[in-house]
Amino acid sequence: MQAVKIVITGPFNAGKTQFIRAVSEIDVVSTESKITDPAERIKEETTVAMDFGRITIEDDLVLYLFGTPGQRRFDFMWEILSEGMLGFIVMVDSTRPETFREARYILQVFRSYAPTPYVVAANKQDLSEAWSPEDLRIALKVDPEVKVIPCVATDKEQVKNVLLELLYTILERLELEEAGAEMEH
Amino acid sequence: MALKGNLRDFSTTQLLNLIHLARKTGCLTVRTSSEAARLYFRDGKLIHAHTANHDGHLATMLVKAGKLTNEQAQKIMARPEGRNDVQLGMLLIKAGHVSREDIIQSVRRYMLDIVYTLFGWYDGEFEFTPDALPSADRILIPVNLEQVILEGSRRLQEHERLQDELPDLDHTALRFTNGADARLRAVNLTVEEWRVISFVSPRNTIRVIAQANNMDDFQVRKVVYGLIQAGIVELVRPTGQMAALGVPGEFGAEKPPAIKRSLIERLINRIKRI
Structure with a gap:
């Protein structure tokens, strides 16, 4: 049995757990804990170690989705979770500009772990206060060649779309590498 | 789509950079507990600005630039054409009170003073209204934002x-x-x-x-x-x-294990069917 993984990262309350729940075939294994800091009490619980979802591809292949903890005090988990990932998704709450600086930081940290492909998911696009993906690209300083995909993490089809866009990006990267290798020969 | 937030989280410099790069057209309103300003942009260039305290009329701008006295401005504003900046500008040029260049420089200086004031606001709600433009009777002088952003950063x-x-x-x-x-x-x-x-x-x-x-x-x-x-x-x-x-990164980072194209294609096919 081969297992591959995709990591879903992003600031606190960006919608990472919800994203994994939308497509996982098992109940998401969450390591959530009650929030005690009043400043962070915009939700009851937060992920402290990881979220874990699974999609069986075929009998011999399984895809794991790992959600990272959003708070920086649990960032020791980020590098552990990122080892061997196929690619990663940076979830951003499009309605909360106060989290954009943190999203930029997380993006830079994950890029430094490995040169793996990634996409940015602009979550909560169904809300009227949401910044557009184009504005988010500039605010987060996302490179022009990286996809910023509108998303609503509670909508399975939109979550599938984000995952597919990441996989297409990985595929494009592989094709480029193959083309480069052929040219060297 | 909204573009709103607080300067605490997204500074004036960052906002202007976004408006510049996205070549936005519309009105940026910024409010603090004691002040408010409106900046108008067309295709990412600043074209007009006024604050709650300064109405942004040409007569006010010319007084500020020392081209008109307060008394002259009050008389002008009392006349019907005094409220229409375009008409007033033409009238003043014809009468020889100011030159075209005086008007351009005064409007430009007035707008920049407002923007530079904004760089000193670190807390305040902002909202960008797309496609909102000043009334047609205003004199609009397009100002490229690159230099403004640099100047703003110098004041940070x-x-x-x-x-x-x-x-x-x-x-x-x-x-x-x-x-x-x-x-x-x-x-x-x-x-x-x-x-x-x-x-x-x-x-x-x-x-x-x-x-x-x-x-x-x-x-x-x-x-x-x-x-x-x-x-x-x-x-x-x-x-x-x-x-x-020993810092991994874009250059010289360790590569992940080789992945085959067929594997990614299998993932794609499966996810499509979820």
Whole structure:
């Protein structure tokens, strides 16, 4: 049995757990804990170690989705979770500009772990206060060649779309590498 | 789509940078507990500005620039054409009170004073209303934002924000963006900025640039932040030091295990069927 993984990262309350729940075939294994800091009490619980979802591809292949903890005090988990990932998704709450600086930081940290492909998911696009993906690209300083995909993490089809866009990006990267290798020969 | 928030989280410099890069047209309203300002943009250029205290009429601008006295302005504003800036401008030029250049410079100076004031606001709600433009009777002078952003960054006094934006001077280098040469021609750089520019290379960390120029952390952060916001340079990981420092990164990072195309295609096919 081969297992591959995709990591879903992003600031606190960006919608990472919800994203994994939308497509996982098992109940998401969450390591959530009650929030005690009043400043962070915009939700009851937060992920402290990881979220874990699974999609069986075929009998011999399984895809794991790992959600990272959003708070920086649990960032020791980020590098552990990122080892061997196929690619990663940076979830951003499009309605909360106060989290954009943190999203930029997380993006830079994950890029430094490995040169793996990634996409940015602009979550909560169904809300009227949401910044557009184009504005988010500039605010987060996302490179022009990286996809910023509108998303609503509670909508399975939109979550599938984000995952597919990441996989297409990985595929494009592989094709480029193959083309480069052929040219060297 | 909304573009709103608080200057605490997204500064005036960042907002202007976004409006400039996205070539936005519309009105940016900023409100603090005691002040309010409206800035209008067309295709990413500043075209008009006024505050709650200053109405943004031509007569007010000319008084501020010393081209009219308060008394003259009051008389003018009492006349019907006094409220129409375009008509008033033509009238004043015809009467020989001011030149066309006087009007352009006064309007430009007035707008820039307002924008530069905004750089000193660190807390305030902002909202951008797309496609909202000033009334047709206003005189609109397009001002390129690159120079404004640079000037705003020069006035930035917030150590904490700069530290957040550029936390690590030792493991970050700079390179020129695409089109930096054209942008450099469009702006007036200070001596300090030119000194930093002369050391821009992926081989030089920001710390090295600071040391070469005898700048402290705050000075170098301020200059680099301004150059980044003006789209002249961008951050990269330094090329020469990655292996020595043991920091993984874009250059020289360890590659993940080889992945086969067929595997990714299987994942795609399965996810499509969920």
